[in-house]
Amino acid sequence: MIPLLKVENLKLHSRDSDGLSFLAVDGVSFELNPGEILGITGQIGSGKSSLAQGVTGFLRAPLSHTSGEVRIEGKSIFDLDASSLRCSVLGKKIALIPQNAILSLPRFRKIKDFALDVVRSHYPNMTAREAGERIQERFRQIGLEPNSLLDGYPSELTPLLAPQVVIAVATLMNPAILIVDELTSQPGPCMDLLLRIKSQEIVRSLILCSKNSEVLKKFCTRIAVMCAGEFVEQGATEQIIEDPKHPYTQIILHQGMDKILPLTRTTQSCRFASSCPHAQPDCYLVRQLMRTVADRDVKCMYAQ
Numbered sequence: 001m002i003p004l005l006k007v008e009n010l011k012l013h014s015r016d017s018d019g020l021s022f023l024a025v026d027g028v029s030f031e032l033n034p035g036e037i038l039g040i041t042g043q044i045g046s047g048k049s050s051l052a053q054g055v056t057g058f059l060r061a062p063l064s065h066t067s068g069e070v071r072i073e074g075k076s077i078f079d080l081d082a083s084s085l086r087c088s089v090l091g092k093k094i095a096l097i098p099q100n101a102i103l104s105l106p107r108f109r110k111i112k113d114f115a116l117d118v119v120r121s122h123y124p125n126m127t128a129r130e131a132g133e134r135i136q137e138r139f140r141q142i143g144l145e146p147n148s149l150l151d152g153y154p155s156e157l158t159p160l161l162a163p164q165v166v167i168a169v170a171t172l173m174n175p176a177i178l179i180v181d182e183l184t185s186q187p188g189p190c191m192d193l194l195l196r197i198k199s200q201e202i203v204r205s206l207i208l209c210s211k212n213s214e215v216l217k218k219f220c221t222r223i224a225v226m227c228a229g230e231f232v233e234q235g236a237t238e239q240i241i242e243d244p245k246h247p248y249t250q251i252i253l254h255q256g257m258d259k260i261l262p263l264t265r266t267t268q269s270c271r272f273a274s275s276c277p278h279a280q281p282d283c284y285l286v287r288q289l290m291r292t293v294a295d296r297d298v299k300c301m302y303a304q
């Protein structure tokens with residue numbers, strides 16, 4: 001079976017605040033099958049948002065594609081030109097709700113006008129009336145009251161409703177894959193809506209970038225843990241939450257994701273060595289490779 005999404009050894013460069021280039025995503029590989037909800041977790045700066053953007057193929061500077069492949073339903077997105085990517089992939093095959101999406105809603109345009117732009121940019125031959133009916137029907141389908149919401153402005157939305165409207169607009173084209181980057185920090189109406197659109201088959205699979213272990217545990221079928229641009233552990237949710245094997249996963253799950261852990265981006269040692277309580281002298285000499293430990297992938301030669 002061809003996976004819905006296949007990411008192979010993806011490398012993306014970015015620039016830090018001093019303008020220095022670094023690998024924001026360094027050799028990440030994973031697959032996503034229909035029906036799955038993959039959680040991607042890690043501290044701030046671990047590379048989750050860069051990866052989320054990279055998987056769509058639509059990269060904003062300073063992020064750039066260095067090497068590796070992203071295939072959606074078997075087709076490479078890096079083979080497409082910008083216009084084909086925009087027309088036939090973004091919004092239809094894959095959609096990203098980035099961090100701070102709520103703040104980027106146009107504050108002084110009615111929600112209905114913004115939603116109309118989204119639909120008609122994908123279906124230029126659709127009349128405004130047809131597009132409006134499609135939007136109304138979608139809002140009703142997912143349990144949002146269309147008339148009052150669509151006639152309002154983003155600035156009038158309550159904190160509870162704003163992320164739900166963002167989800168409704170992002171999924172108007174029924175993307176097969178929806179990536180949600182820290183839209184909500186807690187389980188609640190927003191997560192319930194995401195599950196609803198999945199059960200209604202508006203989207204087929206979800207990727208949730210989250211630092212909340214409760215969200216990961218409750219909603220994800222699999223979890224991948226990111227550290228300094230790499231996946232360091234990947235497996236079924238129970239394995240990762242109940243019995244993490246990588247020292248980085250153990251620390252962020254038990255001590256919280258906001259603890260500052262010094263990391264390195266060297267290619268010649270384990271990137272977690274400077275913060276790892278189990279580091280051995282050879283951890284500073286060898287780049288770690290993924291290996292299978294207790295039925296999941298772990299990038300630590302001492303994990304058991």
Ligand code: SF4
Nearest residue numbers: 270273276279283300
């Ligand atoms: S390879 Fe060594 S430093 Fe890296 S996580 Fe494993 S034990 Fe820690």
